[in-house]
Amino acid sequence: MPSTAETVIARVLRRKTPTAAAVLDELARAGCTITDPEPVEPPAWLPKDDIGRSIVMHVADLVREGKTAEDIVTETGKSKRMVDRYVAAAIHLGWVRRRPQRSTRRAPS
Numbered sequence: 001m002p003s004t005a006e007t008v009i010a011r012v013l014r015r016k017t018p019t020a021a022a023v024l025d026e027l028a029r030a031g032c033t034i035t036d037p038e039p040v041e042p043p044a045w046l047p048k049d050d051i052g053r054s055i056v057m058h059v060a061d062l063v064r065e066g067k068t069a070e071d072i073v074t075e076t077g078k079s080k081r082m083v084d085r086y087v088a089a090a091i092h093l094g095w096v097r098r099r100p101q102r103s104t105r106r107a108p109s
Contacts, residue, residue: 005027005030005032008023008026008027008030008032009023009026009027011026012026033101034101034102042092043085043088043089043091043092045085045088045089046089046092046093047089055076055078055086056086056089056090056093056095057090057095058076059072059076059083059086059087059090060086060087060090060095060096062075062076062100063087063090063096063098063099063100064096066101067100068100068101068102069083069084069087069099069100069101069102070102071100072087072100087099087100
């Protein structure tokens with residue numbers, strides 16, 4: 001039986017020194033989708049030309065396909081910061097409703 005987010009969080013909080021990173025790791029292992037919260041205010045950057053608008057549309061398509069933020073960075077060749085801006089613009093324009101999921105892959109230590 002899969003764990004619910006509530007049971008996963010409760011299990012982590014019972015540990016001696018629970019951390020936010022541990023909660024996120026356990027949620028990801030349990031198969032929970034983790035997304036960033038939506039901004040309350042409109043994004044600081046919105047596309048002003050057709051090229052920017054087409055990139056925002058492309059990023060919105062990738063989000064709807066279920067690509068992770070890291071996959072979008074790789075596919076578009078844009079920086080993580082620019083992809084975050086494109087996603088924020090797509091949400092503001094109503095082309096997507098959520099931010100892409102973050103990859104659960106850990107960088108080597």
